[in-house]
Amino acid sequence: MNFKQMTKTSRDNLGTIAMLVVAFAVVQALRAGGFVNSHMDGMLVPLCVYATMAVSLNLVVGILGELSLGHAGFMCVGAFSSAFFSKCFEQSMGTFPRFLIAILIGGLVAGVLGFLIGIPVLRLNGDYLAIVTLAFGEIIKNLVNVLYVGRDAAGLHISMRDQAALGLAEDGEMIINGPQGITGTPFNSTFTVGFVILLVSTIVVLNLVNSREGRAIMSIRDNRIAAGSLGIPVTRYKMFAFTLSAVIAGCAGALYAHNLSSLIATPARFGYNMSILFLVFVVLGGIGSTRGAIIAAIILTLLPEVLRFMADYRMLIYAVVLIVMMIVNWNPKSRAFIKAHSPKKWFGRGKEDR
């Protein structure tokens, strides 16, 4: 009976986790063997960041079924709050506990913000919800850019105007310097830390999906009215999924921040463009499939590198590849063709075989 079903889902989840572990082991082996050049080496932490963001956004878009276009905002908050903490305690704490706490703070602050934003946002539906999340994402980016925080013997000084308004003492130190952001965050992010964050996020989401809570969240996606008629607390589960997703995005942001010498809230890093890129991962990965989202994130992050030999044409090719992949993956005829000719699609699991 259901035993078969349970093992099948568990097997799938184990497969995803095994895939991550094997990938990690292979990369580590290649690095030890000196097969990874410094450029590729530098890509490893961003890869983990983007894959974690894909897991986070998939929870909202694929599993809860609400379109969020502001996830870069949560990552931004996680990045700045954790970097702020690390700067404040750079001298007074050891690296490991400090970084661990920084990551938790990144997740916590983003989670609190996600909760607060979720209260108004989750009352809306469809495209209206999407545009409001986009708006919140842009507001976060904008506010971070006018935030000045400094520290001196008297404590912390905060201003939204300019550096001078802080009234910092001579020996004071700027921590967040408006549009210049935070400079000199300790470089604590390593591939191993990134991998652990990705792995933990993946396990949390997969275990949750395959449980009472996950089914309730998916029931809201599939039919909100039926879910309510069965006594599923719709609003509470929406908030839960949205907040958890923000927490994961915040942790990814912390990882991101501790990999940069200067953390600036530019549109390219934390604007809607970035949020949309995360959405591309989720949709290309097959909407709802955590594994697909991770693979899509990795492929799309590496694609520009692979295309480097194309020089100026690489982003053009990237765009064409994206359009073609979308059409091949989603056009009803090509879908039927793929289904008929190969039992295993090239990656991820589509909607209908879940």
Add this chain to the structure above:
Amino acid sequence: MALLEINNLSIQFGGLRAVDDFNLTVEQGELYGLIGPNGAGKTTVFNLLTGEYKPTEGVILLDGKDITGKSAIEINRAGVARTFQNIRLFKQQSVLDNVKIGLHNRYPYSAVSAVLRLPSYYATEKQMNEKAMELLHVFDLDGEANTLSSNLPYGKQRKLEIARAMATEPKLLLLDEPAAGMNPNETEELMEDIRYIRENFGMTILLIEHDMRLVSGICEKLTVLNFGRILTQGETKEVLADPEVIKAYLGDE
């Protein structure tokens, strides 16, 4: 005391009184039919009963407790479950999972034990699976537990919706046109199933139906709605013999 007591229920949409001065008493264990021509306001009554709409006037008592104007979620927890005229399954989930979502509030465990896969997760999931399979078995759906619910044939989708509603262990089950789209054989099976769950699960059932064979075959009492108002109510046989009812269905002459 009656299980369900509705007094003077009305709802106004703009200038239209879709349901007007509706009264109904359903006793514990009864199988009660709500019939009437299309657009008479039957589904609106269900929507009022389940909290999808808020009534303009009137009181709804379930087991003596006032549930008027409560949310759909609260009303389900108070003991009312329903099916929908336009089937509302969780299409991207399996047949089994559809029923397990119905069991959500009956078999709780925390999100933490789900994430950490604590023993309470495994134990409760096992109980849920057993209970869900038991319900599916009633409707002969246990063989298709792992099928994606949207892949079921139409008649089975309707049955799955009943099983899912029953999973919330309601005192009162509302079925909105359960036989719509079924062939005579399927309808026959459905009638047996409805009788079976009433006997074995102690369910009180209120149903909307157009299929007169089903209505006359299993309902003990009927209320006929026409243009939002009660035309007549009483024992099935008497109601169906009422010339007013025949007129409402077949028109004048």
Add this chain to the structure above:
Amino acid sequence: MVSFLNYFINGLSLGSIYAIIAIGYTMVYGIAKMLNFAHGDIIMVGAYIAFSVITTAKLPAAVGVLAAICGCMLLGITIEKIAYKPLRHAGSSLAVLITAIGVSYFLQNVALLIFSSNPKMFTPIIPMSMMTIQLGSFRIQTISLVSIAVGVVLVLLLQLFINKTRPGQAMLACAQDRGAASLMGISVNGTISLTFAIGSAMAGIAGVLLCSAYPTLSPYTGAMPGIKAFVAAVFGGIGSIPGAMIGGLLLGIIEILSKTYISSQLSDAIVFAVLIVVLLVRPTGIMGKVVQEKV
């Protein structure tokens, strides 16, 4: 007071440009049921076409504007045919949204290859001698008045077209129910192409106006106005043409006034915050219809 009026007119002018773009967004949404994220980049393409014709080829401004309109129209139809049509029955509006993002990347990168990332100085379509108009103590940029006038004329023409012509009625029919429209003998493909043609032509006009008022042109010129226009369309109630008009105007005015009187760095945040407040009060925008799901 005079300066306030000046800023207000600037806002109205920017708002008219947003409105023209937003109407294109809203029409495509209403009929093709998709968010065309590449719409903003069509503005950029229109501006580059006008730039090539007017500045590089030294032809009259009118030729440049006409070329921009025709070029964008063709581009819009082509994009729809190649990239969006195959996904019309994909069953997920997200799939086509992502494809639109791919198209947006594509257009930006083509522009990048042809024109490089260095911003170009756009030659305004208004001759130098007529750049400003003096009205007593009061000086107005001519382009502001032109933008407002073009905006008003376009909206009126569009309303006439939709309400009085057969293709316009066909568009309304497709917006309401594509299946029923095709059963009535309306060519759905043709109507969708027409919608993209009109929307893109308007984006081309907006591109010329935008770059005449703010004369630096880069491959990313269209992105932010595109997003703002999308916001304006939602603001007004997506799918509604009068809504897009009102949304665009309001957005332009709020943006310019908050830039002037509150903070230039926070003006975008203020625009977005107003949007959020409006949607919380009216969850389907100013002119949007509230649709209750039938149970």
